[in-house]
Amino acid sequence: MQYFVYLFAAYTFITLAMLGFVLSMVRKQERLNREIETLKKMLEAKSEATQVWPASRP
Amino acid sequence: MWVPTERSMGIVQRVFYWHVSVAWVSFLAFFIVFVASILYLVKKASSWDHLAYSAAHVGVLLNAIVLVSGSIWARPIWGTWWVWEPRLTTALVLFLIYTGYIMVRSYSAESQAPRYAAVVGIIGFADVPIVYFSIRWWRTIHPGPVVAGGQGSGLDPRMLLTLIISVVAFSLLLWLLLRVMVALKKSEDEIKQMQRELQS
Numbered sequence: 105m106q107y108f109v110y111l112f113a114a115y116t117f118i119t120l121a122m123l124g125f126v127l128s129m130v131r132k133q134e135r136l137n138r139e140i141e142t143l144k145k146m147l148e149a150k151s152e153a154t155q156v157w158p159a160s161r162p
Numbered sequence: 163m164w165v166p167t168e169r170s171m172g173i174v175q176r177v178f179y180w181h182v183s184v185a186w187v188s189f190l191a192f193f194i195v196f197v198a199s200i201l202y203l204v205k206k207a208s209s210w211d212h213l214a215y216s217a218a219h220v221g222v223l224l225n226a227i228v229l230v231s232g233s234i235w236a237r238p239i240w241g242t243w244w245v246w247e248p249r250l251t252t253a254l255v256l257f258l259i260y261t262g263y264i265m266v267r268s269y270s271a272e273s274q275a276p277r278y279a280a281v282v283g284i285i286g287f288a289d290v291p292i293v294y295f296s297i298r299w300w301r302t303i304h305p306g307p308v309v310a311g312g313q314g315s316g317l318d319p320r321m322l323l324t325l326i327i328s329v330v331a332f333s334l335l336l337w338l339l340l341r342v343m344v345a346l347k348k349s350e351d352e353i354k355q356m357q358r359e360l361q362s
Contacts, residue, residue: 110234113234118227133342
């Protein structure tokens with residue numbers, strides 16, 4: 105069992121690096137989804153405003 | 163444990179199964195960057211750029227894992243964390259090249275970044291065969307090839323099977339990460355498109 109600590113350190117590092125990368129991607133996807141939803145609402149509001157405006161013109 | 167313990171290095175040799183398979187899969191990731199970059203320059207389709215961008219990110223992560231896990235393995239066996247010998251040095255250069263690829267993507271003008279990065283991705287791939295063959299071309303402290311290394315090399319069948327399973331597992335992980343990364347890049351492009359629509 106000599107050097108077990110090095111084996112443990114290597115496997116732990118690899119696992120944590122992979123998990124960290126996956127976690128960062130999950131967070132980024134959540135942030136992008138929120139941003140897309142906000143932008144969709146803003147675009148809908150913009151298109152509604154441009155549709156209403158000519159009809160209300162005297 | 164099913165796989166036998168190596169005689170001279172003992173239990174720490176088991177780092178080999180992840181270290182070597184991650185190294186091979188990182189080469190595969192950089193090969194994907196190489197091919198996708200060529201196809202982007204030829205066809206100008208953003209889907210190839212998305213694939214190259216994603217593969218470069220995953221490749222850099224895998225390459226960093228190879229460097230660190232190799233260093234941890236080297237400490238008890240060589241008595242040092244790092245040696246400036248051909249395999250380690252060329253592997254570090256490979257890491258720096260593709261880190262450069264990501265920096266080019268980040269700091270170039272948006273319209274030019276994919277083209278500049280594609281050039282870096284293609285030229286940078288030249289280092290992959292140098293890393294692979296460095297242990298055959300030069301005298302090095304790094305162990306010689308154990309698979310397809312000619313006379314005197316080879317692995318116990320159980321060790322070889324464990325290595326193959328590990329390579330398959332990390333290849334599947336690469337495929338999964340690429341799918342997620344490409345989806346992220348598409349989402350980013352969608353956001354940029356919507357922002358342009360809002361400003362127009």
